[in-house]
Amino acid sequence: MKAFLRSRPVQHLMAILIAGWLKLCRDTLRWTVEGEAQAQAVWDSDSGAIFCVWHATGPLGPKCWPQGPGRQEMRCLISRSSDGEFMAMTMNKMGYPAIRGSSQKPSDKTKHKSGERAFRDMVRWVREGGAVSITPDGPRGPAEVMQPGAPTLARMTGAPVLLCGLSSRPQIRVGSWDRTIIPLPFARAAMVWDGPHYADRDDDLEAMARDWGARLSAATRRAEAILDATGGE
Numbered sequence: 001m002k003a004f005l006r007s008r009p010v011q012h013l014m015a016i017l018i019a020g021w022l023k024l025c026r027d028t029l030r031w032t033v034e035g036e037a038q039a040q041a042v043w044d045s046d047s048g049a050i051f052c053v054w055h056a057t058g059p060l061g062p063k064c065w066p067q068g069p070g071r072q073e074m075r076c077l078i079s080r081s082s083d084g085e086f087m088a089m090t091m092n093k094m095g096y097p098a099i100r101g102s103s104q105k106p107s108d109k110t111k112h113k114s115g116e117r118a119f120r121d122m123v124r125w126v127r128e129g130g131a132v133s134i135t136p137d138g139p140r141g142p143a144e145v146m147q148p149g150a151p152t153l154a155r156m157t158g159a160p161v162l163l164c165g166l167s168s169r170p171q172i173r174v175g176s177w178d179r180t181i182i183p184l185p186f187a188r189a190a191m192v193w194d195g196p197h198y199a200d201r202d203d204d205l206e207a208m209a210r211d212w213g214a215r216l217s218a219a220t221r222r223a224e225a226i227l228d229a230t231g232g233e
Contacts, residue, residue: 053164077133138178165220
């Protein structure tokens, strides 16, 4: 059964269905947004940008970044695992091409080479004025622990980093390591922006990852609190 579900035709069909579901949610969720002006300044610039959401809230991410003429084109960092292949297909159908790699430290030479290639691709893309979306605790966690990939990319490119806390009510929580959110059409949702942040050459990347991770978690808790205060209605 697992081999059947991971076959190319089945994953292609599932990607179409899930992309359609996420588009429906994107277009019907009723949003409350905080800090949009600071994000807008980055959107309106012609420089590259780095966008971070926690892995659990990734399905809500496509609403965050405006698309269209005069906007930075967004690409998503997605792991090279079999699950990542499915996610890359889904996001591509949403209009967000993938850069394949991982924000985690690679555990073998093959992954190391893949990670280096993905990082080079991201540096080139952001320096050329593109935007990249990263789930900095992915692909396997620990949940809400930021890896140093985003600060390192920020230091290499000089690009601004936007952190975005997301939540929705009602929602479905998947029984995965991060308890991924599955939004429901016409639900309420909240988006809380923090940043932009920058990394200087002399900054401690590990300390920066801890600080940005704490800020991203705080923004996520704030998004949840906004919906809790209204009962998700």
